Amino acid sequence: MELITWDDSLSVKVKEIDEQHKKLIRLINSLHEAMIQRKTKEALGTIINELMDYTTGHFLTEETYFEKFEYGERDSHKREHTGFVNKVSAFHTDFQTGKMFLSMEIMNFLKDWLIKHIKGTDKKYGPLFNSRGLM
Numbered sequence: 739m740e741l742i743t744w745d746d747s748l749s750v751k752v753k754e755i756d757e758q759h760k761k762l763i764r765l766i767n768s769l770h771e772a773m774i775q776r777k778t779k780e781a782l783g784t785i786i787n788e789l790m791d792y793t794t795g796h797f798l799t800e801e802t803y804f805e806k807f808e809y810g811e812r813d814s815h816k817r818e819h820t821g822f823v824n825k826v827s828a829f830h831t832d833f834q835t836g837k838m839f840l841s842m843e844i845m846n847f848l849k850d851w852l853i854k855h856i857k858g859t860d861k862k863y864g865p866l867f868n869s870r871g872l873m
């Protein structure tokens with residue numbers, strides 16, 4: 739069973755962003771699946787790398803629109819992104835150096851952070867983006 743299932747309650751009403759969120763969810767789900775299947779550290783590391791790269795690119799997409807549309811809440815929103823990136827890269831380092839294993843606790847952290855961020859923070863920019871023609 740997949741860890742996160744995308745449904746309309748996660749839509750920010752901007753197609754490009756929804757597609758990116760779906761891809762993020764797919765990556766978190768494949769990491770979860772790989773963990774359950776006890777894949778090798780290398781295989782898990784590959785997915786974590788992909789997840790980190792994709793997350794960075796996705797945050798950049800949002801932040802580029804924030805600047806373009808002069809979004810009032812961009813600073814606090816960007817701080818949430820930075821906090822998440824820092825946390826995941828710290829985890830990645832601990833994982834690579836063997837200090838920490840992938841666990842359900844970490845998977846739930848990724849899941850809960852993403853859902854809370856999309857529903858509580860990303861959704862707030864939807865109306866502005868729509869008003870600037872981004873649907």
Ligand SMILES: [Fe+2]
Pocket residue numbers: 800815819855859860
């Ligand atoms: Fe965001």
